[in-house]
Amino acid sequence: xxxxxxxxPLPRYLLQIADDQLVMGHRNSEWTGxxxxxxxxxxxxxxxxxxxxxxxxxxxxxxxxxxxxxxDQTAFNRPENGMLSSWLVEQTIGDYAFSLVRHWCYDQAxxxxxxxxxxxxxxxxxALAIKLRGEVKYHTFHAQTWMKSLLQGSEESxxxxxxxxxxxxxxxxxxxxxxxxxxxxxxxxxxxGHPWYPGEKNLQDLWQTRALESLASWGVEVxxxxxxRMEPVLGGRQGYHSExxxxxxxxxxxxxxxxxxxxx
Amino acid sequence: xxxxxxxxxxxxxxxxEVPADQAPVLVPGDHWPSYQVFHQRRRGEKHSSVGxxxxxxxxxxxxMAKEQFARRGETxxxxxVCTADVLEMDYADEDVFRTTPAKSYRxxxxxxxxxxxxxxxxxQTTLR
Numbered sequence: 001x002x003x004x005x006x007x008x009p010l011p012r013y014l015l016q017i018a019d020d021q022l023v024m025g026h027r028n029s030e031w032t033g034x035x036x037x038x039x040x041x042x043x044x045x046x047x048x049x050x051x052x053x054x055x056x057x058x059x060x061x062x063x064x065x066x067x068x069x070x071x072d073q074t075a076f077n078r079p080e081n082g083m084l085s086s087w088l089v090e091q092t093i094g095d096y097a098f099s100l101v102r103h104w105c106y107d108q109a110x111x112x113x114x115x116x117x118x119x120x121x122x123x124x125x126x127a128l129a130i131k132l133r134g135e136v137k138y139h140t141f142h143a144q145t146w147m148k149s150l151l152q153g154s155e156e157s158x159x160x161x162x163x164x165x166x167x168x169x170x171x172x173x174x175x176x177x178x179x180x181x182x183x184x185x186x187x188x189x190x191x192x193g194h195p196w197y198p199g200e201k202n203l204q205d206l207w208q209t210r211a212l213e214s215l216a217s218w219g220v221e222v223x224x225x226x227x228x229r230m231e232p233v234l235g236g237r238q239g240y241h242s243e244x245x246x247x248x249x250x251x252x253x254x255x256x257x258x259x260x261x262x263x264x
Numbered sequence: 265x266x267x268x269x270x271x272x273x274x275x276x277x278x279x280x281e282v283p284a285d286q287a288p289v290l291v292p293g294d295h296w297p298s299y300q301v302f303h304q305r306r307r308g309e310k311h312s313s314v315g316x317x318x319x320x321x322x323x324x325x326x327x328m329a330k331e332q333f334a335r336r337g338e339t340x341x342x343x344x345v346c347t348a349d350v351l352e353m354d355y356a357d358e359d360v361f362r363t364t365p366a367k368s369y370r371x372x373x374x375x376x377x378x379x380x381x382x383x384x385x386x387x388q389t390t391l392r
Binding site: 037039040042043046138141142145146148149153 | 296317318319320321323324326327328330331332335
């Protein structure tokens with residue numbers, strides 16, 4: 001099981017997106033059958049399925065255009081330190097408040113990444129970003145409606161959501177960890193001539209501005225919660241992970257490892 | 265256990281085994297209303313009733329409806345309507361419709377105009 005992280009900035013960036021989607025999708029699928037109500041169980045499971053599908057789409061391109069191994073090998077046959085997913089996505093599902101707040105933080109960020117990727121010059125990637133953006137529109141709608149509803153619901157739902165927010169926020173900031181090659185990618189001209197990738201710092205600022213605006217509109221006292229003073233949890237984009245990723249990979253790859261060369 | 269309701273959450277409460285003074289009280293958030301879902305396949309086509317979802321609000325009903333009723337095949341649009349907002353006729357008044365099946369003169373199949381159209385077409389063909 002050897003794997004070298006792509007040295008070119010673009011494939012590395014795509015791998016980060018793909019790994020986030022794979023791990024997030026796997027985590028979210030753990031709610032299947034356990035969701036709070038039937039309709040929500042189905043909706044959340046579908047979102048998880050979408051996310052694994054998005055990772056596959058990027059692994060395909062990484063395989064066909066950038067010489068990585070086929071999607072199954074790339075997804076299931078990699079050492080932990082070859083995974084470039086953020087710490088946010090590998091955390092265990094917690095209670096439903098934690099999973100919902102994470103879902104909201106995560107998919108808002110994915111929406112921003114796809115928005116920018118839709119400006120890339122490469123027509124395959126551009127088309128993919130535009131296609132996947134539609135699915136993420138539903139993910140963010142789903143997340144927002146629950147956030148709003150539970151933050152404005154009963155005292156209990158509000159407190160549980162606020163406590164989950166404080167727990168998720170530093171992990172969410174870690175999605176925007178700086179990575180090697182970032183500044184090179186920021187210089188690459190997009191389809192409109194100007195750079196398409198704004199870099200992690202700018203993505204984070206945009207994400208945070210939008211997120212704090214939404215929270216304020218739902219009656220959250222953002223200042224009092226102290227979100228802006230929190231420090232990001234870093235490491236994922238460099239291949240360093242929390243204790244939660246190894247067991248996840250162990251479970252996710254269990255069937256694959258029975259026969260790594262099998263045709264599925 | 266007898267089935268009290270088609271809503272499994274009501275059955276799960278097992279209300280009949282609990283003494284009346286200890287019975288759980290249903291508050292609005294515990295017992296969500298149902299919403300009717302209308303699905304439109306393509307723009308311009310009509311929205312058709314496809315079923316219901318349970319939800320605490322219109323917005324969440326929409327979020328649920330998308331995955332329950334638009335997860336495969338083509339969709340262009342969805343409506344959700346709170347079932348309580350639908351004015352329904354009383355089945356006791358079904359008799360107002362009892363005589364309508366007999367009014368065949370209101371059925372387009374009874375129109376005589378088709379004969380005239382056919383005659384006109386035949387005439388046009390002959391003239392040509």
